Amino acid sequence: MSAERKWRKSKEPADLGLYQSLLSSFSADFSFAKTQYYHTKINNSPDSRTLFKTFSALLCLPSPSPASDLTADDFASFFVKKTTTISSQFSAPLPFDHGQTPDTCSLPSFSLLSEDDVSKVMSSNHPTTCPLDPIPTHLLQAISPSVVPTLTHIINSSFITGTFPAVFKACITPLLKKPTLNPALLDNYRPVSLLPFIDKTLEHVVCNQLSSFLTQNNLLDSNQ
Structure with a gap:
């Protein structure tokens, strides 16, 4: 001091x-x-x-949610209506110019990964943990040599089949904006997307390949 x-x-x-x-x-x-x-x-x-x-x-497990009579349908209807209201505030997109020549470049498939590629992505990702993760992320990274072969197989199988594993999908959960707010009012909640760490790893790989393709072929919008 x-x-x-x-x-x-x-x-x-x-x-x-x-x-x-x-x-x-x-x-x-x-x-x-x-x-x-x-x-x-x-x-x-x-x-x-x-x-x-x-x-x-x-x-550090999350504290239980406050008691409330609100149902999943209540939250779904509220957030869909809120999204629709926000979207209606934007102007309509400009009509497509059919005189433009379409670009012939295409991305027929994703490139398969090696175990080293997956290991690098896992180690570079920030070790955040969400309630959907079976074990803390820093522990998963510590034992990565044991899980990387299986994870590499899952990612490559996803690329080959064009299927995203259902167990990797995000879970949307409503959370109070502040702990002191009334839990019975829908306006006091915000939707939060919970992403498992393995899901982030797969999304990171896809994002890298898509970004590289779009950049090389000059397909990104100038405002993107």
Whole structure:
């Protein structure tokens, strides 16, 4: 605290460097102490019940949604109506000029991936975890050598068959904009798309290939 007060008073780069160094050291010590605490707690768990309770706390499971009489149909109708209202505010698209010569380039199929390609995509993606993920994403990335062969087969099979795996599809869930809002009012909710990490990996691969094709053939709109 004294280092922070000194920097805020002097605004000197040297004082800022000292403050950041102390802050980094404190953060590292705190993380190490937390790791050691849970390591000891897990190793010394007297029974499975205590062990699962510890893991549940580590996974930071989302709190249950507030009680409400609203149904899935209520949310679906509300958000469809809201989307329609927003769309109606835009002007109609310009008519297509039939005198234009259509571009003959096409993308007949996606390129199959190697295990190295999939491994690079998995490691480059930010390790965010959603409730649809069976295990924390950072743990999945840690054991990626064991799952990459299977994941590569799934992605390539999706490309060959032109089918997106149903289990990878996003789940749309309504969440309160603020915890203090009335859960009985539809206006207080916003739709949130929950994407499993493996789904993001497949979408990332498709996006890379599509973007490359559109860029090489100058097919992107100038405003895109």
